[in-house]
Amino acid sequence: SEHIRIGIAGYGNLGRGVEAAIDKNPDMTLVGVFTRRDPAQVTTLGADTVVRTMTELPSFTDEIDVLILCGGSKDDLPVQGPELAALFTTVDSFDTHARVPEYFAAMDAPATAAGTTAMISVGWDPGLFSINRLYSEALLPDGDTYTFWGRGLSQGHSDAVRRVPGVAGAAQYTLPSDTAIDAVRSGSRPVLATNQKHTRECFVVLEDGADAAAVEQAIVTMPHYFDEYDTTVHFISAEELARDHSAMPHGGFVIRSGNTSTEASQTIEYRLALDSNPEFTASVLVTYARAAHRLNQQGRTGAVTVLDVAPALLSPKTPAALRAELL
Numbered sequence: 001s002e003h004i005r006i007g008i009a010g011y012g013n014l015g016r017g018v019e020a021a022i023d024k025n026p027d028m029t030l031v032g033v034f035t036r037r038d039p040a041q042v043t044t045l046g047a048d049t050v051v052r053t054m055t056e057l058p059s060f061t062d063e064i065d066v067l068i069l070c071g072g073s074k075d076d077l078p079v080q081g082p083e084l085a086a087l088f089t090t091v092d093s094f095d096t097h098a099r100v101p102e103y104f105a106a107m108d109a110p111a112t113a114a115g116t117t118a119m120i121s122v123g124w125d126p127g128l129f130s131i132n133r134l135y136s137e138a139l140l141p142d143g144d145t146y147t148f149w150g151r152g153l154s155q156g157h158s159d160a161v162r163r164v165p166g167v168a169g170a171a172q173y174t175l176p177s178d179t180a181i182d183a184v185r186s187g188s189r190p191v192l193a194t195n196q197k198h199t200r201e202c203f204v205v206l207e208d209g210a211d212a213a214a215v216e217q218a219i220v221t222m223p224h225y226f227d228e229y230d231t232t233v234h235f236i237s238a239e240e241l242a243r244d245h246s247a248m249p250h251g252g253f254v255i256r257s258g259n260t261s262t263e264a265s266q267t268i269e270y271r272l273a274l275d276s277n278p279e280f281t282a283s284v285l286v287t288y289a290r291a292a293h294r295l296n297q298q299g300r301t302g303a304v305t306v307l308d309v310a311p312a313l314l315s316p317k318t319p320a321a322l323r324a325e326l327l
């Protein structure tokens, strides 16, 4: 069958991840990267990847089946999303949870008018975690759902540690609390505050002559960020920070436990352990680009989310092959 022709709009971490993920999916081809920057200033992973300016996109409506939007959720997607959904079937990773309903409406109108399909908020959270919350809530109506994040690098908390006087560099990881996870897995349906579900670990490079004890005290007592958490601080060298803490690991768990009778407790668990958050998120975007293309061909236009997509639409295999192999 014909290849699905993909365009990448915005070339940061996620854009690079999409370029890499297309290589792993033989039914897709990359038409090009589209950026707001001077294309000459953008170096791609692939030596023969074509880079163009975003202003050229309107002349590519016949060349691109699905445009994957890789801009940031805060400032880029709210502006780029509706403009590009009027021209292309799109997939994006809009992840400002509280604003999803508003963004859905902003994408639905132009996509419906243009006959395109706008697949929004694809990734792992929102995304795969949302699907797992849906399945487990529907399956166990008498139950409680818990989401744990980590071990993951938190950009916001790393920045907060870097602002402490005496700190030359830092990385902060959020970790799920083993105690809390064990309690949830036991089926006891505990009530857990956010600070009981997660712990925090900081790797800090000190400035010359800085007082380690004072820096540690300033970090663990920092209001909002650390004071209510169990926080560990490790002091390391600048070389160790660069060598061991430049990757962007993340992941987490969605666990629901519920009761089908007084005697029977049931637990459903979904786990992601990711070496690279952007590379994995990009793999999810590319998979959903296949579904978006198929939905559009079936006439399902307007905005859709991962909750609207049937699983078989994600696979490059035929429904017959899937029945034979997976059922």
Ligand code: NDP
Pocket (backbone or CB within 6 Å): 009, 010, 011, 012, 013, 014, 015, 034, 035, 036, 037, 070, 071, 072, 073, 074, 076, 093, 094, 095, 096, 121, 122, 123, 124, 125, 126, 127, 277, 278, 281
């Ligand atoms: P980046 O900051 O790396 O990239 C965002 C945009 O910034 C790019 O599209 C690019 O646009 C521009 N940009 C990138 N590098 C440079 C540079 N060197 N100089 C100038 N501009 C640059 O963000 P990420 O790719 O890491 O993440 C994008 C979004 O993905 C996040 O905002 C987050 O919302 C979402 N996300 C969602 C997840 C989920 O589970 N749903 C998980 C992870 C991320 P241009 O090429 O046009 O300049």
